């Protein structure tokens with residue numbers, strides 16, 4: 001089938017085969033963008049771009065996995081190794097409440113010093129202090145670490161975490177779900193089958209999950225296609241069996257500036273990012289929402305992404321430490337005003353959402369933009 005026919009097929013809502021998805025990577029960017037945007041307009045409110053007010057909290061930087069692409073982790077003996085106390089975490093949540101947010105995305109290293117009860121007590125403590133707080137926390141890698149530590153299976157661990165107050169398991173740690181790519185970048189990193197096994201267990205329990213992808217390890221279209229089709233198959237399975245699939249798809253580029261992969265992995269250009277995003281929108285026919293990534297490529301590329309298949313501007317984050325430690329775009333958070341300004345500037349109507357993409361409100365963009373940018377206070 002010719003390239004343009006494949007685009008027509010995707011726009012018509014038909015499922016693309018592996019060979020067809022692979023062929024999309026050879027098409028010119030403007031054609032891909034037009035088709036991806038058309039699909040986006042059909043699947044989500046064409047006028048609206050959503051965003052979330054939330055805060056990232058990295059509860060510990062101690063990690064034994066030692067991924068070569070990570071500049072965030074420390075060994076427990078390093079001077080700047082830390083584990084936050086429950087009180088320190090609560091202070092960060094208070095700051096989130098002050099800006100109107102009710103969701104934290106809490107992740108950390110795989111720290112064998114922290115027993116399962118530490119996580120359970122933390123969740124109970126936070127839910128008792130902040131009953132309306134939504135906690136999406138821990139990656140499949142952290143759950144795998146807890147499996148090794150406790151001898152329990154992911155299902156049992158996640159069930160206990162859910163009982164203690166966990167609402168969701170963010171999809172970090174996916175990168176490219178092809179083991180040859182993973183082994184080169186981080187030999188001890190969670191393998192593809194374990195990532196899917198743990199995400200599947202979370203979805204079976206009704207927990208929120210997010211499908212993610214990081215490009216720039218030196219993988220080519222073949223591996224990117226395999227990653228996308230793996231996510232599509234898991235989404236089919238989760239929707240059919242549990243009626244609870246991934247809430248959205250998020251793509252970003254590998255940051256290697258301050259990592260051991262510098263000079264060894266190519267990273268990815270804005271052009272590659274936009275192309276892969278458009279291909280993802282066309283390949284993942286069972287996903288409604290696609291995030292634009294401002295932390296890795298900046299606000300301008302994120303605005304462009306809104307015409308390459310994305311319908312969401314991500315979240316405020318308030319304190320992103322992992323991507324920014326590796327390089328990033330020098331930005332660890334965004335204010336609501338910045339997000340609203342960039343959505344309006346790109347030609348859309350901003351809507352605040354929750355992690356499940358339910359619209360909470362349409363902020364008065366005119367009023368927000370008529371105010372000066374608030375002075376940013378140092379965070380706890």
Ligand code: SF4
Pocket residue numbers: 063064065066067070071072073108109110141
């Ligand atoms: S990416 Fe995660 S698992 Fe890998 S070293 Fe960093 S904190 Fe540890």
